[in-house]
Amino acid sequence: MKRLINLIINNKPYEIAVATNKTLTQVLRDDLNLLGTKEGCGLGDCGACTVILNGRPVNSCLVLAVQADGCEIETIEGVAPDGKALHPIQQAFVDQGAIQCGFCTPGMILSAKSLLEKNPKPTEEEIREAISGNLCRCTGYQKIVEAIQVASKTMKKR
Amino acid sequence: MLLLPRFDYEEPKDLHEACKIMAGLKDNGKILAGGTDLLVNMKKGLIFPKCLVSIGKIPGLSEIEPQNGSISIGSNLIVAKLTEFDLIKQRYSILYESAASLGSPLIRNRATIGGNIVTARPAADLPPSLIALGARIKLKNKKGERELKLEDFFKGPGETVIKKDEIMTSIIIDEPPPFSGGNYIKLGHRRALEIAIVAVASFITLDKPDGIIKDAKILLSAVAPTVIHAVSAEGALIGEKPTGKLIEKVASLASQECSPIDDIRGGAQYRCAMVEVLTKRTLTAALKQAKKSR
Numbered sequence: 001m002k003r004l005i006n007l008i009i010n011n012k013p014y015e016i017a018v019a020t021n022k023t024l025t026q027v028l029r030d031d032l033n034l035l036g037t038k039e040g041c042g043l044g045d046c047g048a049c050t051v052i053l054n055g056r057p058v059n060s061c062l063v064l065a066v067q068a069d070g071c072e073i074e075t076i077e078g079v080a081p082d083g084k085a086l087h088p089i090q091q092a093f094v095d096q097g098a099i100q101c102g103f104c105t106p107g108m109i110l111s112a113k114s115l116l117e118k119n120p121k122p123t124e125e126e127i128r129e130a131i132s133g134n135l136c137r138c139t140g141y142q143k144i145v146e147a148i149q150v151a152s153k154t155m156k157k158r
Numbered sequence: 159m160l161l162l163p164r165f166d167y168e169e170p171k172d173l174h175e176a177c178k179i180m181a182g183l184k185d186n187g188k189i190l191a192g193g194t195d196l197l198v199n200m201k202k203g204l205i206f207p208k209c210l211v212s213i214g215k216i217p218g219l220s221e222i223e224p225q226n227g228s229i230s231i232g233s234n235l236i237v238a239k240l241t242e243f244d245l246i247k248q249r250y251s252i253l254y255e256s257a258a259s260l261g262s263p264l265i266r267n268r269a270t271i272g273g274n275i276v277t278a279r280p281a282a283d284l285p286p287s288l289i290a291l292g293a294r295i296k297l298k299n300k301k302g303e304r305e306l307k308l309e310d311f312f313k314g315p316g317e318t319v320i321k322k323d324e325i326m327t328s329i330i331i332d333e334p335p336p337f338s339g340g341n342y343i344k345l346g347h348r349r350a351l352e353i354a355i356v357a358v359a360s361f362i363t364l365d366k367p368d369g370i371i372k373d374a375k376i377l378l379s380a381v382a383p384t385v386i387h388a389v390s391a392e393g394a395l396i397g398e399k400p401t402g403k404l405i406e407k408v409a410s411l412a413s414q415e416c417s418p419i420d421d422i423r424g425g426a427q428y429r430c431a432m433v434e435v436l437t438k439r440t441l442t443a444a445l446k447q448a449k450k451s452r
Contacts, residue, residue: 003167020167042160043198045351047264056238056267062197063268066167067214111263132350133262
């Protein structure tokens, strides 16, 4: 049976009918065509499906869309301020070579964004902790950590 | 992609309505809180509940409230909040330590304290610390409410004394006594998204800052079907003056009390050896904190 839910995604309101057994990842990708959110393991282990739900990064594969009714959601599509210029974290990932295949990148960037909003000057240890739910199988984590350190500095200057 | 089977979905607006729904569902209902365990098991095809009853819209289940000398924690409170409140960090640091080692930051933003208890995983992170702190839990159904000690709740892996129609509503912890301290250490292959190979929670209370041990709790996790007390080790501490030698002796007693299995995460022998090491470390840290606390 379908239910009508209301979501605010990247500051835009949506009203959608969803089946109760659909996850938030499925609804974002299949119903709303927001394909930046990836599904990796589907079990909460890899973090590719990370979105920011009411201010907290979560595994959207373990959230039922109906549970998110009335929530505010930020996906990777909403990160760049005007939709054109990259967000400083995105720019830092590009500049530092922190991207290879790109599958983990949206999740990494959203976890990093949540961290830097709460803690603008994190230590390396705090950065590694913040992305510990996001797995990368290409680059290793060093360049990702460095990109977040660079982003922390460029965001402070603004 | 792993798909969820079909199920009905209920979203009661208060506890009264939730209890009524659970009573009507008999064996067919499952409470949905954070979903980080339930939805995984459903995707893997291990369970097929006919109806999920979300407690997310019930007010009052997601708060920490101080109430005359103790705190009451709503069962639907997310684990991340246990790592954020100063009150927990300062007065219940052993609970903070176990919460901070659960899953990953992403999981902690969904997983709930009640869920980590009700699923009754032998290696769950919160129960050892909660039992060490003497936590009690409240269970509610249509007929009424009961309160029991958390240590009386677990029966075996995945098995507890909760009835099919009961909902866990809150966890109550008394304020730790003066001159008490605790510590939780989880041993895993990595520091995030890990199921403990062995975990130990120790909590001791002194009669005065450099006095004798009045009370001692040593909880061993992932080395038996449920979290267990190291009974002889606890007994050997009580009434004694804490010394390095005593802690060595007690740690070796603790390692004789566990009955671990060999599995992919570690051998039984290794686990016993690690119980000894972690008991020593947690007791030493707990003692240091007890001497400073008031």
